[in-house]
Amino acid sequence: MKTSVNFAGIEMKNPVTVASGTFGYGREFQEFIDLNKLGAIITKGTSLKPRAGNKPPRICETASGMLNSIGLQNPGVEYFAKTDLPFLKQFDTKIIVNACGNTVEEYVELCKILNTLDIDGVELNLSCPNVKAGCLAFGTTYEGVKNVTSQVRKVLDKPLIVKLTPNVTDITATAKGAEDAGADGISAINTLLGMKIDIEKRRPILGINTGGLSGPAIKPVAVRCVWQIANSVKIPVMGLGGIMNGEDAIEFMIAGATAVSIGAGNFVEPSTSIKTIEEIEEYMKKHNIEDINEIIKSIQTN
């Protein structure tokens, strides 16, 4: 049985990764799961300089999901290279760094540094809904995505993945922007911009009023986006949004995803990623699937 996939030039032993911002740099989960079993680890969004993040509250539970407004708190790429990368390199898994910035120049500077590090790929975060500058500002139009991606492409030899936001009219347009700029793959989706109000105080719960919705609540939106993207570009797609088990992962792969990421599911159950890998294998056995690649984009539409 073959479970390995090649996503954007990254050879993964299985299609399951952990989503940026839900897994730190891996340390917090090593007491609960064997990190060697993961197809890849996608790091917390990392920027050129350290970022403090947004004022609390930053988390709020919603129906079958949650809102977050963390605001990309991270120690910066220098610290990552010194402390977290050596930690991650102990494990037999691929390392993909989620890269974020306020300006095109910042993305370029950051990716110049990332290009020199012993990592397997870069996921360009053009989709965080919780910061004032950068990210979403570039991520919602064909031109915006194409511009920043092509600037980064010039300095980055490693596999380049662009993470897209669902907060757009047409996600195939931004996907094409990434493809035309030379990206090797696409991650979809980041969180949906949402809001929750305390009706006693008549105030939003989150410190910055709005936040990104994740969890099973967004899965149908994510599956639809992955399907649309897979039908409009030739580069492979990483599917994420509310995956809690193998069935969810298989659904994304049938829709067109080459790989999948576990996001908020890590918070509820630290072993969600491992369980997902095991359940994908069970599905393969049950359906006599020799090679996981057979199911990618195997959807028969009505």
Next chain:
Amino acid sequence: MKFQEKTILVERTQLKDDIFRFKVKTEKIAKESKPGNFLEIKVSDSNEPFLRRPISIFSIDGNNIEFIFQVKGKGTEILSKKNVGDQIDILGPLGYGTFKIQEYKTVAILGGGIGIYPLYEAAKQLKGKTKINTYLGFRTKEYVTVVKEFEDVSDKLIIATDDGTYGEKGFAIDYLKKAEKPDMIMACGPLPMLRAVKEYALENNIPCQVSLEERMGCGLGACLGCAVKVANSPKDAPEYWHVCKAGPVFEAKDVEF
């Protein structure tokens, strides 16, 4: 070391209409737990409610852990309906900042409402090492719980209610202020109480450990949700620590709340 365990509910006591005391049997969590640690409890097998519930440890005893919680929403409501013998999926012990148990001369324990529970294990472990003066505040008689337990571990126990229906009338902290000065304060409760005790501690140069709470995602330090502002960090570039990682117990002077 943290663990995920299917613990077994061995004792279930309803303390008030909406307050429950659970004792669970663990394999490993209890042995690793320190006073001030908390647990992340999965209350449902479905996606509703989605997240685990962070609940502080009340008491550690061999392989058993007790926690006391108030029904505040659907998660704690589901939890409250578990029966003796049921399995409860728990991550713990969580948090690296715990109450420092060492020899002091006099420790003042200050708790308010459901914030009194994380203080009990600390008091238990301090007993015999130091003099313990405990001050507990509640809104009214209806909310007063676990008096006997705190009586047993305290050299002096003062209970105050806002309306005077039980014990002294007024705020617990006012009685702390009137008494002999402790050389350590341990506090947990509503924010106005914690702010007041921080002010008092700073004015009198008394070290003060406070247990904080904040809306939490994972409890493990991965989501960075439960941020608390670092004291004296610049307003335009504030710095944040996290309740589940640096806390939940902090030196009061180190954080803003």
